[in-house]
Amino acid sequence: QKEVEQNSGPLSVPEGAIASLNCTYSDRGSQSFFWYRQYSGKSPELIMSIYSNGDKEDGRFTAQLNKASQYVSLLIRDSQPSDSATYLCAVNAGNAGNMLTFGGGTRLMVKP
C-alpha cells in the first residue's frame, strides 16, 4: 500500500523562527509532490509543488525533495501566527492519473 507519512505534531515554533515540516513516502515511482495548508474548517490550499530533486523557493516557503531518500520537506522562514494551520503533504505516483495520496498532516502552531 502506498503511504505518505507525516508527524502529526503539534509542532510549536516562536514567531520569526523557521518551521521545518517533514514527509516520507513509500512509492519510489512517485513523480510529483505537493504541500497544502489547511486552516481549521477550511479546504486545503496549494502552497508549493516540487517535481525534481533539490530545493524550490517561493517567498518564505522552501520545498526540498530527495527522491533517493524518499523524503520531502517544507521550510517556512520568519514564521507568523497566521501560518498556524495543518500542513498536508501529497504525492502523485504518476501512474494513477492525477490521484494524490495524502499524509495525515502536521499541525503547526506559531506562538507570538
Place this chain on the structure above:
Amino acid sequence: GAVVSQHPSWVICKSGTSVKIECRSLDFQATTMFWYRQFPKQSLMLMATSNEGSKATYEQGVEKDKFLINHASLTLSTLTVTSAHPEDSSFYICSAPRGGREQYFGPGTRLTVT
C-alpha cells in the same frame, strides 16, 4: 483567485432527503475531479474519482448507490447524497487538476443532516 468553486457552501437537510453538491472548474477543463470527505479533526478521505463521460470510480467502502456522482461536462461534477442520515454530516470537498499536475480544491460544502 479561486480556480475551483463549490455550491452550496453549507446545507442543512432532514434525514431521508437528498442533497446535491456542485463542483466547477472555473478557468480550465477537468476530465477528472475528485471528491473527498473530512470529519472534524480527521484527515481527508478520498471518496471517489469523477470521470467526464464515464462512470465514477469509488474507493473501497464508499456506497456508490448512496453517493451518486455525475461528471456532466468538462467543468462540472456533481455529488448527490441520497437518503441522507445524520452520520453523513461532514465536510465534502472536491478537487480538480489543472494542467494535468497541480490539484486545486474547492472551498468545500458543510453538510448537516438533522
